[in-house]
Amino acid sequence: MKVIIAGHYITQFGELWSKSLIDLMREAIKGAIEDSGLTETDIEAVFVSNMGSGQNDNQLHLGALASQMISGYPAASRTEGACASGGLAMIAAEQALLSNQYQTVLVVGVEKMNDADSSLTTKYLAAAANYTTESGSTFPGLYAILANAHIKKFGTTRSQLSAVAKKNHHHGFDNSQAQYHKQLTIEQISNSSLVADPLRLLDCSPITDGAAAVVLTTKQLKEQKRKRASIIGRGHGQDSLDLANRRSLIELDATTKAAKQAYQMAGLTSGDIEVAEVHDCFTIAEILAIEDLGFFKKGEGGKATEEGQTTYGGKVVINPSGGLKASGHPVGATGVKQIAYLAKLLEEKKFTRALAHNVGGSGATAIVHILSS
Amino acid sequence: MKPAQYWRDKQIINDYLGKTGQVVANTVIRTTSPELSHMAPYSYVIVDFSGIKKEMMGVGNEVLVAGDSVVCVIRRMGLGDLQGLIDYGLKVKKIME
Numbered sequence: 001m002k003v004i005i006a007g008h009y010i011t012q013f014g015e016l017w018s019k020s021l022i023d024l025m026r027e028a029i030k031g032a033i034e035d036s037g038l039t040e041t042d043i044e045a046v047f048v049s050n051m052g053s054g055q056n057d058n059q060l061h062l063g064a065l066a067s068q069m070i071s072g073y074p075a076a077s078r079t080e081g082a083c084a085s086g087g088l089a090m091i092a093a094e095q096a097l098l099s100n101q102y103q104t105v106l107v108v109g110v111e112k113m114n115d116a117d118s119s120l121t122t123k124y125l126a127a128a129a130n131y132t133t134e135s136g137s138t139f140p141g142l143y144a145i146l147a148n149a150h151i152k153k154f155g156t157t158r159s160q161l162s163a164v165a166k167k168n169h170h171h172g173f174d175n176s177q178a179q180y181h182k183q184l185t186i187e188q189i190s191n192s193s194l195v196a197d198p199l200r201l202l203d204c205s206p207i208t209d210g211a212a213a214v215v216l217t218t219k220q221l222k223e224q225k226r227k228r229a230s231i232i233g234r235g236h237g238q239d240s241l242d243l244a245n246r247r248s249l250i251e252l253d254a255t256t257k258a259a260k261q262a263y264q265m266a267g268l269t270s271g272d273i274e275v276a277e278v279h280d281c282f283t284i285a286e287i288l289a290i291e292d293l294g295f296f297k298k299g300e301g302g303k304a305t306e307e308g309q310t311t312y313g314g315k316v317v318i319n320p321s322g323g324l325k326a327s328g329h330p331v332g333a334t335g336v337k338q339i340a341y342l343a344k345l346l347e348e349k350k351f352t353r354a355l356a357h358n359v360g361g362s363g364a365t366a367i368v369h370i371l372s373s
Numbered sequence: 374m375k376p377a378q379y380w381r382d383k384q385i386i387n388d389y390l391g392k393t394g395q396v397v398a399n400t401v402i403r404t405t406s407p408e409l410s411h412m413a414p415y416s417y418v419i420v421d422f423s424g425i426k427k428e429m430m431g432v433g434n435e436v437l438v439a440g441d442s443v444v445c446v447i448r449r450m451g452l453g454d455l456q457g458l459i460d461y462g463l464k465v466k467k468i469m470e
Binding site: 119120122126132133134135136137138140141144145147148149152193194195196197198242243244245249 | 382398399400401402403404405406407409410415417419426427428429430439450462
């Protein structure tokens, strides 16, 4: 049974002062259904992904809210897995389809982060870490620890970290829905303010509002104006929530586990992937991702990026949307946006095999999807 | 501050107070939440206590790096309620040779 991406929609990402959480969710839901060519009554269930609506908007029970936006009040639920919420919601939706409980479902990821003061946002994002054993940590701080470990082991350089950000801003420049349309130089990135040593401001993905939705189906679609992408592999890996209990600080075991499952299910290897949206919440996160997903040897991710191997004309195009760094990171929406964006690229025949990589916490949760045209 | 949580959190202090270990991973946090912003920048490290690793904040005005030997001490954790209970906890301090 094939899971077909029948429709997809991504809202503008950025500081969207005129749009509320509900506005964004409604826009993404309506947009994805319209794009699918199906009707609202075709949607049998809706899976919502979100992390912070309880704190930011004093609004939980998002499943019911989303269901209310679709005729017939389809069954609904909300999934939370920090920044991996979107990937987890996708897995839940796919499992519901593959179990034959439903034939057509909708997944919507949404986050409204800018209404709150940025210091409060920093605090709630830190809730993705282990509250009792990582007291005093921040997200940049946890990834800075990973960066220092990678630098110490492999000699990853400041300019290699900056090369990730430069490349992603270059990609994001052409993505009309990206938060930033600004090319950056290595010097600008390398000289930006320190946030948690060695990570600087421009190593970090921004605070973003946005939503994305996809319609998934196992039915044969009547309207065939375009060839839809399908999901041919998925994987879900876990590791300890706190860094102190990790086996390694230079490899995210959750990613390697998820990738192995996905490649095995798809009958593919990393060499078959032409394009990937990976979880670059910080520049070091992309370097770890491209190594752990098997695109480059451990320790060579920085060098590969600096040499242009992760952009057009290189070995594999990483984060063509601009990634989290330039496109933005509305936490609950990111995992769904990755799928939606890649589906569009496959439909446009720009690539034939794509991979989406979504991570929660400092690597406690990882979801990998493989898409095919 | 929630009294029950405060009481629970303090139970483990005796287990680690005075214990020594070695820093195995480090960073300096410069931007943080409102409760801790007055303490920034501060070291945030992973310490190996004879095989058990814990993530800890470093004491104020001390930069810790991998390889440093440290000891667990009690320090104020955040501003908390200036009229009420002091929010204290375990941090690590470099052992001077």
